[in-house]
Amino acid sequence: MLFENTLAFAQKMDKEDELAVYRKAFHFPVINGEEALYFTGNSLGLQPKRTQEYVDEIMNDWASLAVEGHFKAEKPWWDYHERLAAPLSKIVGAKPSEVTVMNTLTVNLHLLMVSFYRPSEKRFKILCEEKAFPSDQYMIRSQVRFHGYDPDDAIIEVKKRPGENFWRTEDIIKEIETAGDELALVLMGGVNYYNGQVLEMENITSVAKRCGAIVGWDLAHAAGNVELNLHDWDVDFAAWCSYKYMNSGPGNVSGIYVHERYHNRTDIPRFEGWWGTRKDVRFMMEPEFEPMPNAEAWQISNAPVISVAPYLSSLTLFEEVGMQKLIQKSKVLTAYLEFVLHEIDKQVDSTFEIITPEARGCQLSVFLHGEGRSLFDYLMEHGVITDWREPNVIRLAPAPFYNSFEDIYSFGQILKKGILSHK
Ligand SMILES: Cc1ncc(COP(=O)(O)O)c(C=O)c1O
Known part of the structure; x- marks a missing residue:
């Protein structure tokens, strides 16, 4: 043009x-x-101007219904978060069952690491980009130490070439292939926060999976910004915040994606809480955890609906456009x-x-x-x-x-x- x-x-x-x-x-x-x-x-x-209305609705229901709002509000609170799965799944290219909203981004990355970073004696390394967003660096380093490894041995940071401002896909692939069967996890920012580069997520995912690694993406700068096809790319897990391109408000709730192959798996660890247990038995208050048959199994607490409301409001705009x-x-x-x-x-x-x-x-x-x-x-x-x-x-x-x-x-x-x- x-x-x-x-x-x-x-x-x-x-x-x-x-x-x-x-x-x-x-x-x-x-x-x-x-x-x-x-x-x-x-x-x-x-x-978004319409967000006030969504927050007011919760505040009014709380004022007029109090605890009854959980079940009697027009949008009942106990399953309020479920309304976000379908619109979000279109934004990140997933099935609605693979997506949910909860907590905040770094917290979710930690929680997903509980399930997806399971180092063994041979396969314990994590690959990320150099100078990843600091919270991701802290998160990865602390996870590695938590499992008893030294970050200097366990973390591979892919560097840019001297004098260049962006990562070359061939350099990322080379590092993945060199790490080979020592590589437990690839966890990178899909769109880099500093230089705005969109990594070749599909290509990187497929190379890493051929090496037997798990692949997760931090999509803070990608979700609502660029095309994503997480399910078709066979990504294992991802998380993003909602307050950037998704206009949900400062520090607001995060979204997660977990590929459906991990739903209903009983052999992977997860930190559990009552909002992740099957909803038909949730209020039986039984001690046995029965996971939701979808990404909601990773939920822990009941949803902070006053925060989720602005996200829902914003997603109605994405649905329209x-x-x-x-x-x-x-x-x-x-x-x-x-x-x-x-x-x-x-x-x-x-x-x-x-x-x-x-x-x-x-x-x-x-x-x-x-x-x-x-x-x-x-x-x-x-x-x-x-x-x-x-x-x-x-x-x-x-x-x-x-x-x-x-x-x-x-x-x-x-x-x-x-x-x-x-x-
Ligand atoms: C790439 C990336 N990762 C992680 C975070 C941290 O997000 P939060 O403070 O919601 O955990 C941010 C925040 O801007 C980010 O840009």
């Missing part, structure tokens, strides 16, 4: 955009009396951002560099050689909310649900002024 760095072009693109109406479905923060240019959906998605259309728009919107960045770069002879490779979702990470933190601060002061990652990167994520082409054009103009004022 031929882009132009003009307001008229951006407005024409918005006019032709079938999803443009959804912008009005979200609350935008206001800076200097105007709606901010918000490019931080990769960190915290905006609040569908991932295909969101991804279609995301590709064009991100390409437009890339084009505008290059145009500004030419005009002001700047020194920034996009470090996100072609394999990407809607995030572009921009290395600000020399410009630094003061340019980021300038953007914030002038109504652009981006996100800063040490040592010198801003991350920009135009979210197809609520960002417009005009947002990107306007951002370019502010960026240009910012760079010129710093020269």
Whole structure:
């Protein structure tokens, strides 16, 4: 597509955009009396306007029904979370029985490790990417130590090549094949939080499985952003947070996926709680745990419905639009951002560099050689909310649900002024 760095072009693109109406479905923060240019959906998605209603419903039911709300509310609380499985399964490419929501992301990764990281004397290594999101590094290292291994022996971190900003699939595959039958688990971020790279999840999964390893994905930056087909890719397990591209609210509940081949298995360990036991016998209060015949077997506590409600609200938007259309728009919107960045770069002879490779979702990470933190601060002061990652990167994520082409054009103009004022 031929882009132009003009307001008229951006407005024409918005006019032709079938999803443009959804912008009005979200609350935008206001800076200097105007709606901010918000490019931080990769960190915290905006609040859908309909979410208040979903939370109010729980609060009202709680006020009027109290404990009876568990069974007598219009959306009874005891199985409230089940409503999310079908819409979520479409987003991650799974069967509804393979998906549920519970806890928070790092907690879920730990819980899934209980079942899926079961090192033996020979097969005990975990492969991940170097500089994975810190919480994942802590999680993996602490799991390894918990099982009595030394992280230096048990963790293989795939490195980028010197001078390169992204991982090469052939390097990941080589490390997997070299580890061979010592490899217990591959656990990586499907979309890297720092450079926005989408890893070749299908390919990596299949190579790792040929080596006899279990494969799990942290999909914090992938779910609701890029195409996922977890079931068909034969992924063993995955988890994601809901507060980024899925707009469910700060720190909100996480989703998990467990391949159906593990449902009803009695030989794999799991930390158990009453919400994972069969629902037809749950209230018999018997001591024997009988697992739900699906991913819900990994549930532990009764669902925090006040948190689950915003997630359900947000999923109704995904149901209306569908991932295909969101991804279609995301590709064009991100390409437009890339084009505008290059145009500004030419005009002001700047020194920034996009470090996100072609394999990407809607995030572009921009290395600000020399410009630094003061340019980021300038953007914030002038109504652009981006996100800063040490040592010198801003991350920009135009979210197809609520960002417009005009947002990107306007951002370019502010960026240009910012760079010129710093020269
Ligand atoms: C890739 C990745 N993994 C893990 C986490 C941690 O999530 P939580 O704090 O919900 O456990 C994040 C949070 O942003 C993340 O981006």
